[in-house]
Amino acid sequence: MATVDAIDSAEAIARDVAAIGRISAVPALLKVICQNTGMGFAAVARVTNGTWTACAVEDTIAFGLLPGGQLEVNTTLCSESRMARQPVVIDRASTDPVYFNHHTPRMYNIESYISVPIIHTNGDYFGNLCAIDPRPAVVSDPRVVAMFTAFADLIARQLENEERQERTESALQSERATAELREEFIAVLGHDLRNPLSAVSATAELLVRRQSEPDLVKLGTRLKASTRRMSALIDDVLDFARTRLGSGVGLSIREADFLASGLMDVVEEVRAANPLLDVRASIAINGAVRCDQGRIQQVLSNLLGNAVAHGAPDRPIAVRAAIEGDHLLLSVTNGGTPIPPDDLPKIFQPYWRPAHSKPGGGLGLGLYIASEIVAGHGGTLQVTSCASEGTRFLVTLPVA
Template identity: 80%
Template sequence: MNPPSLHTTPPSPVDSAEAIARDVAAVGRISAVPSLLKIICQNTGMGFAAVARVTDGTWTACAVEDTIAFGLLPGGQLQVNSTLCMESRAARLPVVIDHASTDPQYRDHHTPRIYNIESYISVPIVFTNGDYFGNLCAIDPRPANVSDPRTVAMFAAFADLIARQLENEDRQERAEVALQSERANAELREQFIAVLGHDLRNPLSAVGATADLLIRRQSEPDLVKLGTRLKSSTRRMSGLIDDVLDFARVRLGSGMNLAIREADFLASGLRDVVDEARASNPQRDIRDELSINGVVRCDPARIQQVLSNLIGNALTHGGTDDPIVVRAAIQDDRLELSVSNGGDPIPPDDLPKIFQPYWRPANSKPGGGLGLGLYICAEIVAAHGGMLEVTSSAPEGTRFVVTLPVA
């Protein structure tokens, strides 16, 4: 039995050599298919069974069981119009023939004559989204009782199983491609962050060193004043770079970097932040009540960063004549760190927005920052498994409260 030769026509994208090879390989990876085809032949007495990829333009064998020397191997093709699978595809229904030469509908059909077959069955393989893959089919030159409902049900069950397995293969392949892409993107993100930090910090360090040299010129007050102003700007720029890098890490998928450890002297580190704020803003009243008796498991540098941002926010938006009060204490196995300031309260409509990135109140002065400080604070606190909350009213002022687990 020799299948007819194929006509050569320009392939459509779905019938490209790459697409056909991919689907043949996908069926070949389903380990159960050979066993299913053997079961079909054994239960029906038919000598040839196949999983076929069927489109409007091509019929391709993806897996075969051949005991009658039909001569078709995986990857082999037939003229699609010479097969009954084309009719099954059009109707999306099985085509079943027990004895073709005596069948009223198929005794004069070209397919049984071309392939010299008497028994035939072809059942659609359809994905859950309705896409048509092909057919599970079997043929034999002898008659067979394939129209038996149990036989048709077996074919339908096997066809559905093959469809589900192909879908699983596709999902797994897509997941692997996505994983490889994500790994490549992650490497690119890390390179971007590293380059950004390097390229911005190096010139800033040079500016900071220049400021230090000017401050040392004590005999020239104008240069000292210029150096002090330059140092302040450098410090502010460094903070902005930190915020941008943290934002990039969070939004680009790397997450907030933490170096968690047992911090024995967290109060001392927080007091350093307060002292630095006092030194940079001698005209403001910044008070502290720090009483942390115990060990706190955290990233101390990150908690210092949170406090620095919160104090900076209070300096920018709080009343200039009102004190800024920093408190920290351990209560009930939780660390509570707060920054309070007076001045105009935050409007109620703005409270839900203040932890959003790049958001700034409508009355913000130009050059007041990127609007990332409070967002970064919230991300750091969340990465510690804590909470950052804010309350604001005219009588009580504005108060940011960080609550962190101690252990």
């Protein structure tokens, strides 16, 4: 529960005055009130136990209040309306049986007066929609009171919309800040892991060279495979952090004269790491292709990694690359259980992994990074999956 001091603080009052100021319909509503009642002053007032503050004003009688201006709350009839949570309506104060001797009409020299509460749907009291004039006016007409009530309800609903929007924007800003901090942390962590990983890799290389000790060679071989996998994961994490932090995946596009052999190197690495799998390759690229060769190799590596992880181990994995017309087509196809149709739109999302994925199967960034690299080249990455044809990822890149 907010304290009285907090409710009536300068910051709270300024915030509410600004909120009313953002409701574009309020000036028009106040003009309509004056035109339909013949009264010269109308206002939206913020009213608490301790303060009365004008938030919006239509003044044709030089009453002298501007938005942000204040009156002593006990000198106003809005305080009575607030306590009763009912409208106060006076056609002619000097002859009114209740208000003919009231201090408010006499203090402000007014004859006609109407004040209707502005109450939120949760019961919180904001203030009043009110109008005054030194001349009498027929404001007790039910149609006039109904108009004020409808306008007061409209203002209350608009204030609630403003508050919801402000909360939503604040939550989004907080979420963005959290996401940026998390991704900066990921980027720093990935970078800092490089040095210890290099040390582990060097140790693995030394063990592999101990040909006289087969057990150490086996240990070194496994350690090398693990460091390659960790290095690939770090690469994906760093690339992901760069895209999220706005710098995008770094590309160095130039004429690549040996793309075919570069792609074949990737295939051979996968074959060496998975000797029991049947990885078939048909790579026919004649001439130079304008691209970032290292990044295209990364795309193929990620697609092959996905095929190894999710394809059937007794079905071949097919890699095909060729230039057709003005485009380079690169595809990876594997057999096995098809990707469910509902999952197809999700597979290029970061951190997404199918429900049947095995623990430790990766971060779910490989396909996302591949799609970002392809998009950076002005190309497309598409996927089709069915039981008869298998799962096929197709990269289409412009060659010039």
